[in-house]
Amino acid sequence: MRTLRVGVDVGGTNTDAAAVDRDGTVVARHKATTSGDLMVGIRQALAAVLADVDRQAVTRLVLGTTQAVNAIVERRMLARVGVLRIGAPATSLVPPFTGWPGDLVEQAGGPVAMVRGGHDHEGKELAPLDEDAVAAFAAACAHRADAVAVAATGSVVNADHEQRAADMLDRLLPSCTVTPAHRVGGPGLIERENAAILNGALTGVIARLVRALGAALRELGLDCATYLTENDGTLLTADRAARYPVRTIASGPTNSMRGAHHLSGLDDAVVVDVGGSSTDVGVLSGGFPRVSTMPTEIGGVRTNYLLPDLISSALGGGSVVRPAPDGGYAVGPQSVGAAISTDALIFGGAVLTLSDVSVVAGRTAFGTVPASQLPVDGPTAAAVVASVDRRLAELTDRIRASAGTLPLVAVGGAAHLVPDELPGIRAVVRPADGAVANAVGAAVAEASGTAHRVYRFDLTSRRACLDEARQLAHEAAVRAGAAPDRVRITRIFEVPLAHLPGDSARVVVTAAGPLAEP
């Protein structure tokens, strides 16, 4: 029977894989090192996990990756994007690419046009779409853009002009990927347009990974559906991920939090993920990551994505520990990262890392060199570990929203650095497979759907509008593959729109559920 789900998470230091059975139990796991060619780590981790299970039983493979966000932050492999703004003469005070970092525009900036058209806040046409201007923009893009982003005023309420222009550009520029902004972003023209441009810039990045993954699966004799995880931790088919790569930018940290939820069974908890070079601290609320209320910037570009509210710190198992001028010790931000298994003292290397200190302090036991032979004395190790405890306590306290106490789930390869007691924390939970929580989170990811609407409650009723949005989200989740009888509403977001006539509000409803079994 086909009952296994395999998750793979490609992180900066490690590539983790985990196989999870129908009951949600982790039946195989592996941690490989991430190398320059991502496929090397992916193949190795997958092969190790598949060696322990019946590969015929695998129904799906889910990949979580920070590839997209890294490509933007590091300005690597980006496509050149032409931008069509629909809404002129309004909005011309802030043309496309305003406020973008210069080096990013240099790499990803293509031809720009602002043409007449768009819709107002109620979806009424502001001006007819200037189709001649769209055609002229297409001509300007020929051979000067690999992708095109289209953003129209009001397209969240009425996407007619945006979609019509996108369809025209699809016909006129067959070799370009066209992104209509309403497919990748919410209200706020500039932020939505930015998301569409980033999506265009990432066209090749995830597509290449998806192709390479397909080849690796064939080599390994694995015949199953492949997915990536979206920013909210739910599934995106590999094809759609290749089409909308920007929607995978936060999948890494989200997967680790969803994995922590799955492994611990806790709906509300602080999650601390300690990796090789960094620690992410977030909060689970109802089983999903709490999202940030601050505007999110990706590689210096403002978007309106709801990304997990995380505090990150350069603190990990590979963090380098050095004597400090004040007689104490400084921890990080440098890390030996993936080289821990050769460079750390416990592996016979020459660099004092946090993992060495943790072993001497008795927090964990691993490596090839016994603790007694390490050149670190007990009191020193205790002092360094205490300083790390204080940093973790501070991070935990900053992320904790309410005065009540929460449990904490410690995950990641270096979760041993998390102490058993922290202020404001009821209990520290250490799931058995916490080291690969991110891969587990990917394996158990659910299908979801979201409905974005602007409503006037006074025309019908608030209840009727919310019911409609719930229904639309439910339908979207089922279209994405969720089992209809197990779909539940995971988020309702309602913002009254100040100064609009009537009782207007923006409503965003998300529904999610486990995949319908084939």
Add this chain to the structure above:
Amino acid sequence: MQQVDSADVDDLALGAAVLGCGGGGDAHLAKLMLHRAIDLHGPVPVVQAGDVPADGLVLPVAVAGAPAVLAEQFPGEGDARRALEAMQRYAGRRGVAVLPLGIGGIRTLFPLVAAAEVGLPCIDADGMRRPFPRLETTLFTLAGIDVSPVCVVGALGNTLVIDATDNHTGERLTRAAVAELGMVATVAAYPMNGEQCRAHAALGSLSRCREVGRLLRAIHSGTPGAHAAFLASTGAQVVFSGTVTDVLRRTSRGSTRGTATLEHLAEPDRLLRVDFQNENLVVTEAGRAVATVPDAITLLDVDTGWPVTTDSVTYGQRVEVLVVPAHERWREPDGLALGGPRAFGYDLDYVDRGLPV
């Protein structure tokens, strides 16, 4: 302050957000507009009100519209120029400087964009020293200066000139015009001369915004003593530090009304309520008002150091409630009648916290 260049924009926007009392529109959009205007036209010259010729025509300007609509449909190039030219045509003479009508969010930065566009200096002053949602709630109305002609330019380039019998009627007609123009408009109003501006505007507003932003940024970067310096310089008092435990919001006649409830960080039995209508207006503890409009009430996120808008205040945020003193003119009887708690429908007297002027 002699000019605003690119290096000033972030501090100005941050200070404007603090003085925005939780409202005032998206400062980020305004920042992008101003950066671009400076790229195109160079730094915007700034003049003190006292240096404007006494009989020179001063052109106050603002952008009107709901923040959510502005985020989709903001003004285009030339809108500010059209509004200011309409005003100059009506006055029959050329203007000498642009003046921000109010302070906070986009209200502080948009007039600088307008000034850059028409090539005039911007005056380091404003007509409110905080945001008010109504065009008539200005220090100029208190001084008997006529709001008319109000020159309104819509996003598609339509221009209306409103000549009203009084400022209250001017506000009503302008509101109707803005609604008809698609809920976003560039508005020029209260044409006045340099002497009137010097005598009645709140002075030093742009410098103040920039300074508030600079002091707040010092807190962000962890400069020792920055918080105390911020309070000392702004004259702000921290009336409460707490976690947001509940937020209620609804729209009523075009504005966001609601309340946020806070639980004190150190003494969980103490609860505080903040009432808002676009901007924060009244702060109540144990049934007693402890701060009211026209003082500027701002919530500051303790963890990020950023001001929290009434649209973005959420459950779980840890905030400090700051009260910054209102301009002295607002604290006189006629000022309180126009801009005090009763003008917003609260059956309350202004709470004089004895703040420095």
